[in-house]
Amino acid sequence: MNSAEIRQKFFDFFASKQHQVVPSAPLVVKDDPTLMFINSGMAPFKDYFLGNKPAPYKRIADTQKCLRVSGKHNDLEEVGYDTYHHTMFEMLGNWSFGDYFKKEALHWAWELLTEVYQLPKDRLYVSVFQGDEKDNLEKDQDAYDIWKTMIAEDRILFGSKKDNFWEMGDTGPCGPCSEIHIDLRSEEEIAQVPGKDLVNNDHPQVVEIWNNVFMEFNRLADGSLVKLPAQHVDTGMGFERLCMAIQQKRSNYDTDVFQPLIQFIAGEAGLKYGENEKADIAIRVMADHIRAIAFAITDGQLPSNNKAGYVIRRILRRAVRYGFTFLDFKKPFLYKLAEVLADQMAHVFPELKQQLSFVQRVIEEEENAFLRTLDNGLKRLDALEEKFKENNNTIDGKTAFELYDTFGFPLDLTALIAREKGLKVDEAGFSVEMEQQKNRSRNASASEQSDWVVVQPDVTTEFVGYDRDEATSHIVRYRQVKTKNKSEYHLVLDQTPFYAESGGQIGDTGYLISETEQIEVLDTKKENDLILHITAKLPQNVEAEFKSQVDAERRNFIRKNHSATHLLHAALRKVLGDHVQQRGSLVSEKLLRFDFSHFAKVEEAQLREIEHIVNERIRQSIPLEEQRNTPIADAKGMGAMALFGEKYGEFVRVIAFDREHSVELCGGTHVYNTGQIGYFKIVSESSVAAGVRRIEAVTATVAEDYVQQHLNELHAVREVVGTQSNLSGAVQKLQEDYKVLQKQLEHFELKQLSSLKDSLVQQAQQLDGVNFVAEQVEVSSSDHLKKLAFDMRQVVDNLVLVLAAEIDGKPQIAVMLSDNLVSEKSLNASQLVRDLAKEIKGGGGGQPFYATAGGKDSAGLQAVPAKALELIKNSLKI
Known part of the structure; x- marks a missing residue:
């Protein structure tokens, strides 16, 4: 049975048990601050368990893309070394939201494994929760009694809280398993x-291979457990492990889930998988990591230097360095694997195939960048090799951490390179540096969050902001969040006009007004399906009735910019091609920012055409066509664009401005007709990542102000130039005149420099066969100071030259020595300039024959010549 058949049999089995089979949620989490990535099958359904939102179906089955490389579930360092840990993996699951419970879940699990998949019963063991005194939890006798009707009691094992009580994090839904x-x-x-x-x-x-979790509790921030509103079933079966069991393999990597990738890598490396342990580990690392990388990028997360983007960059670099070190891949290779993976997964995750060229472009560019970084890091090690040999053949912990932090060298790679050079690494010192960085990070992001205080139980939020800027509201629940610098409150209302930040549109601000007080709403955000109204203080009476009032003027600007992004998206596709896809956006009251897939700079003529199309749509005053609660199949039938990486439900909201021009799935706020946008102006176009361009633009009065500012500047330039007609010609004439004057000035300064050189030659003092010159001079630039030093070296033998100068208000020192003085007299310009730099409160260095220094105290320049004379006399023992 191949992997595709195994997956389909799972779907078919639970469909026969009245489960709705749903697609995987995107790997990247958008509205849950506790998660970067989906790390378990239950994560997309968290709100259903908590009762924050009703489940669309009582029974669901799916395969969920998961990623475990950070936080509580971190398997990264095991990946490639063992047979069953992975970064990205599939979790097959069946779910009950307040419907069936333990009896059905366990019987169906046994039926599927032993009758459908025909796994041998004498190879299976089951475990149940043994209880926990700390949480006052009894052992799961119900599960034990159910199991003993199907399996021998000596195969039923009691497990500890660690193994048989499932929790997705420090807080949230949980239960025995x-x-x-x-x-x-x-x-x-x-x-x-x-x-x-x-x-x-x-x-x-x-x-x-399978975990049946019985969701009964919610873990609060204070560590206590409270009962959930209903009992749920959450099961998770590792697809890769299941394939290993059914296909009777000894490793997940030996199944057809990984073998196409493994054989491709081995073939490209000219190796046979299974013959060399280190090469096999590298092959497994690359085969595993490409799955996490490719699907994360597909679902909207580009590699970057922070948060979720850094996680993906780290995984990618780990794969590259294994290929670089053990498979001799010195050029980009990982991107080629994306095509193998896309073909393999097209039937279950078609989104990768649809975006393949974009994903490959991003990966290849990241590989190129890291290979350059690897090269720079190796050069850094080479440059410091003598220093390490003087340090007991040890790379110190600070340098090892610098290689990790700056060049992306993990400690094991540095250790590997060190061994090749006959060196070792101070791993304890590295650990100290790493812990200091972690502490800095923890201190910067540390926050204390209280548990929710429920004012009105079993009440969910109704959003009315599409139609109104005001509503009558009551507080349903609230909590306090404290960080290092501030304290704030999160309020959830029963009815709200406030739009929560989502889909690139920033959250609304405004006020909550009762009979006795007015509370400012500083921001509005989403946490899963909760709308959080963020305030600096808590209302005195949380049970009062409030008028929730959005800042209507601010929202009006946001609406104009959001509708303009839809028109811009359509115009981009018309001018550049259908390959253009939204890759991110920001919609605020000040501007709109739109990131999109495109592999070349957008030319000026194209930008003007795009801008013209958008403004033409604005002048046409096209009315908004909004359809709420539209079945997603109907929406796609209208041609509505769904964004990759977004999670859509069964029913969606469709926004159209003339169906021939712009039809999108969108939850944001919009103008009622395009004429309300007023005017659209592009202010910049740039690159933000491989294959991703960014346009920033402004609308309405902000666009008018932008144009007026530039017209004012243009008028001012005309006034300065003194012409109202041929401005470009006049500016060009000024540039040409400037170049002529620059050449004349340079010629004059060089003549002065030559005269200064002749004067300094005449001032040379004889010190024990050395021609000593030390003077404070006037030069216009560091380049001229350097030229003067090298010119002196050409005409004066046995030269010791010290020049001090103030350049652009800052003190500088240059020291030049003849080569024979370096070798015969053991003089060193670098050491000499460091000693002299103390006079100007600075530092410097360079080569043994020429070195420079800068400082903060120009007044100290006067003392430099005398100090230089003293130092040279001491060195020559005069």
């Missing part, structure tokens, strides 16, 4: 050690 494990060892191995002794002991052949 019952795991199913399989023993994949040979008969001979089983005869030596019983399988039950190896369950949950990290044995590569005795592995968990």
